[in-house]
Amino acid sequence: MTTPRAGCAVDAQGRITFEVPQAHGRRLLLRLRPKKGQPEQTLHLLDLATGGEGHAHAVLGADPVLAEGRWDVYLLQDSERTRLRPGPRDLRALVGGHLREGRSPLAVRVPYVTKDGYLAVRTWLRPAHAEVDRVDVTGRALTVAARLHGAPLSAGADVQLRLRRGGVARTLQPTASKDGRGFSFTVDDEDLDAGIWDMFVRPDSGSAPIRLARLLDDVADRKNVFVYPSVPLGGAVVRPYYTVDNDLSLEVKRAG
The missing domain is CATH 2.60.40 (Immunoglobulin-like)
Known part of the structure; x- marks a missing residue:
């Protein structure tokens, strides 16, 4: 079976909208990647809403603030996880981020492609x-x-x-x-x-x-x-x- 792909778009407030084929899964799972040899501890679930043209969407809002680290993105169907490959990524809103005044604490999210070709989100969380x-x-x-x-x-x-x-x-x-x-x-x-x-x-x-x-x-x-x-x-x-x-x-x- 072909591994499903998720596209995503980020807005200036840090919200990330994920888009996946409608036929795959019901929720998205974001997993904070644990340190080597450590068990996973932090997970975040997003509901998928049916959209048009055979796609479903999930929105990671500006709140809650995610812990600093690397979050791997999975499709969740019942109890089965499928790690997602990247689709189109619209990161234009992030390019001029250094020109905007950040609030405290500063929470940053950047979707990216891992070295082995999967979708992940890099996050930073700093008081200043x-x-x-x-x-x-x-x-x-x-x-x-x-x-x-x-x-x-x-x-x-x-x-x-x-x-x-x-x-x-x-x-x-x-x-x-x-x-x-x-x-x-x-x-x-x-x-x-x-x-x-x-x-x-x-x-x-x-x-x-x-x-x-x-x-x-x-x-x-x-x-x-x-x-x-x-x-x-x-x-x-x-x-x-x-x-x-x-x-x-x-x-x-x-x-x-």
Whole structure:
């Protein structure tokens, strides 16, 4: 039997409308993909409504907010699951997402095709968010421009680089835009230790750090799509890159 396909469309509010052939199944099942070796724990069911031209529709509304992770999409008929292949995906509403002000908490959903060819939804859920706008690699410096969603910059704001293993941190002073949301900073420290440095911004001296990431568009997996050149800094080579979660980090290697 041919594996059924589901098309989907996303609107600017984050609602996803799924469309499947009417003859297949009665509900859709979204399953939060468990970590390797762990049992599944989080499921979300959607009723299918009969539509025209032999299709049925299910709508994943803006609420409830889905947990951060990867959700696999199944067709459910009685107790039998069938994992869905992707049909047409209309993600145009997501392309300009970085231009809209996100509310707190920030909930992002991006339908995508998995490596083995199935339909899934990548979700992020964050109390506040720093959306990366530009990463400029020039000469012997790296400049990052970003915009805050869910919190404004105020007195005492800073950018923190944290060495992922070792607990070392470096603090940088951001340059804020007039509206207190946009900011930029430059990395030109020649004494960064070798390793992976994660990037955060604190909106003020008493706030929890907010991870820098690029989430507000139609790209579910950015790591191998947006690839930046390295920057020579003193005796090190620094390369900005996006992680598997679309967070922005720095890889530092000692020259030679």
